[in-house]
Amino acid sequence: MRAGGTCLKYGGAAVAAVSVAVLLVTGCATVPARKSPPPAARYFLYVSNSRDNAISAYSIDERTGFLTPVTGSPFGAGMGPAGLAADSSHRRLWAANPAADRVSLFSIEPGSGSLAATGTAALPAGSDPQEVTVSQATGLVFATSYGGSSVFGWEVSAGGTAVPLHGSPFPTGSNPAGVAADSSGAHLFVVNNGSNDVSSYSVTGGAGATITRGRAAPAGNHPSGIAVDPGDRFAYVANNGSATVSSYLIAAGSGTLTPVPGPPAPAGSSPWGIAVDPTGSFVYVTNASSATVSAYRVDTAGGSLHETNGSPFTVGASPRGIAVDPVGRHVYVACYG
Numbered sequence: 001m002r003a004g005g006t007c008l009k010y011g012g013a014a015v016a017a018v019s020v021a022v023l024l025v026t027g028c029a030t031v032p033a034r035k036s037p038p039p040a041a042r043y044f045l046y047v048s049n050s051r052d053n054a055i056s057a058y059s060i061d062e063r064t065g066f067l068t069p070v071t072g073s074p075f076g077a078g079m080g081p082a083g084l085a086a087d088s089s090h091r092r093l094w095a096a097n098p099a100a101d102r103v104s105l106f107s108i109e110p111g112s113g114s115l116a117a118t119g120t121a122a123l124p125a126g127s128d129p130q131e132v133t134v135s136q137a138t139g140l141v142f143a144t145s146y147g148g149s150s151v152f153g154w155e156v157s158a159g160g161t162a163v164p165l166h167g168s169p170f171p172t173g174s175n176p177a178g179v180a181a182d183s184s185g186a187h188l189f190v191v192n193n194g195s196n197d198v199s200s201y202s203v204t205g206g207a208g209a210t211i212t213r214g215r216a217a218p219a220g221n222h223p224s225g226i227a228v229d230p231g232d233r234f235a236y237v238a239n240n241g242s243a244t245v246s247s248y249l250i251a252a253g254s255g256t257l258t259p260v261p262g263p264p265a266p267a268g269s270s271p272w273g274i275a276v277d278p279t280g281s282f283v284y285v286t287n288a289s290s291a292t293v294s295a296y297r298v299d300t301a302g303g304s305l306h307e308t309n310g311s312p313f314t315v316g317a318s319p320r321g322i323a324v325d326p327v328g329r330h331v332y333v334a335c336y337g
Contacts, residue, residue, distance in 0.1 A: 044113035045323070046093060047334055048081035049074060055081055055095065055106070057113050065330035075115040078104050078122075083131035087139060092118075092160060096129040096143055103132055103143045103152070105160060123162055125152045126169055131178050137185030140209060144176040144190060145169060151176060151190050151199075153211060170211050172199045178225040178274075182232040187255030191223040191237055192216075198226065198237060198248070200255050217257035220244045220264055225273050229280040234303040238271040238285050239264065245271060245285055245296070247303050265305040268292045268312050273322040275331075284331055286319035287312060293319060293333060 045058040045067060054074035058067035080099035086092065086108065093106045093115060103123045106115045127147025134141050141154045141162065150169035154162040173192025176199070181188050188201040188211070200214040220239025228235050228250070235248040235257060244264035248257040268287025271294070275284050283296045283305055292312035296305035316335035323332045 043326070044070065044108075045332055046084055046086070046115075047321070048077065048084055048095060050080045050082060053077060053079055053081065055084070055093075055115060057115060059113055060325065060330075065325065067332075070113045072114050075106070076117070077106070078102075082129075083133075083143075085132045085134045085141070087134045087141075087156070088136040092134075092156075094132045094134060094141055094143075096125065096132045098128045098130055098146070101125060101127055101129065103129055103141070105162070107160075118160055123152070123154060126150055130176075133179045133181050133188075135181040135185040135188075135203070137181075137183060138203065138209065140165070140181075140185065140203065142179055142181065142188060144172070144179045146175050146177060146193070149174050149176060149192075149194075151179060151188070151201075153209075155209065165209055165211060167211060170201065170213065173197050173216060177223070178237075180226045180228050180235070182228050182250070182255070183230060184232060187232075187250070189226055189228065189235055189255075189257070191219060191226045193222050193224060193240070196221055196223065198223065198235070198257055200257055202255055214254060214256055217248060217259065219246050224271070225285075227274045227276045227283070229276050229298070230278060231280050234260070234280075234298070236274055236276065236283050236305070238267065238274040240270050240272060240288075243267050243269055243271060243287075245274070245283070245294075245305060247305055249303055260303045262304055265296060265307065267294045272320045273334075275322045275324050277324045277328045278326050279328055282308070282324075282328075284322050284324060286315075286322045286333060288318050288320055288336070291315060291317050291319060293322065293331070 055077040057070035057073040081095045083096045126145030132143040153165035153168045174194030177193040178191040190199040197216040202212045204210040221241030224240040225238040237246045247260035269289035272288045273286040295308045295311040318336040321334035
């Protein structure tokens with residue numbers, strides 16, 4: 001069973017992952033210098049504390065990457081919050097609550113980053129919902145039902161009212177865990193922890209969207225997390241049971257996943273969370289049982305992964321969730337221990 005969640009929100013970026021405590025990691029890979037965020041930009045890190053029924057919020061120093069708790073943090077979040085996702089308006093944060101079989105909605109105060117339960121969304125999400133994602137292109141919200149072997153989908157109005165998509169919930173493989181949408185909103189991907197594969201879906205239209213299930217792609221043993229590169233060319237899956245990371249080519253039209261030629265990249269023990277940096281140049285994976293983070297350079301021509309010098313990097317006990325800031329300068333790791 002999966003637990004906890006982290007979400008990094010800044011500008012148009014939101015990255016979902018998993019766990020309960022935050023550790024700042026620097027120097028995980030050699031990252032080319034990039035422009036700093038504009039002076040007026042504010043960005044925040046949100047971490048679900050499943051043991052405390054709360055979400056912690058942090059303001060991120062744009063220069064150093066250091067974290068400062070937002071006033072009022074942690075915020076009450078219902079029973080056992082897990083995966084988190086922010087929408088493109090930067091005003092809403094969605095949280096999966098496995099213990100309550102629902103997904104909850106919180107409003108984000110743009111200036112301070114503080115959270116407030118809206119009272120407008122406590123969405124039934126099947127048995128043991130674990131992860132949630134928001135399509136940044138369409139605003140559609142999706143959550144995996146680990147116990148129900150399905151993925152739920154909702155259309156959200158400007159006022160925050162969520163309406164189930166036609167046909168929701170949609171069948172997946174066994175015990176779906178991680179979920180990710182591509183940047184165009186045309187495709188959705190779900191990793192199935194029990195059936196060792198990845199389900200893909202085509203998403204047609206925004207309002208009244210139609211969801212069509214495609215062919216599943218094989219994964220390693222007990223895959224847990226998935227991330228899509230910013231160019232929608234590649235997808236990466238952390239295989240918790242086989243200590244590897246699988247790489248896939250994404251077909252531009254259909255969204256079908258095809259394994260990248262060659263063996264999966266080796267990871268540490270029990271790889272869990274996964275994130276791609278904003279340029280698509282690096283992939284980061286938390287290794288829960290070995291208390292490390294693996295860092296990979298992406299072969300941007302073919303999508304294969306190559307471990308960077310010094311990887312894996314030691315972090316805190318039982319790292320689960322991971323997020324990269326939108327400038328690619330800092331990596332944040334949530335540790336369960």
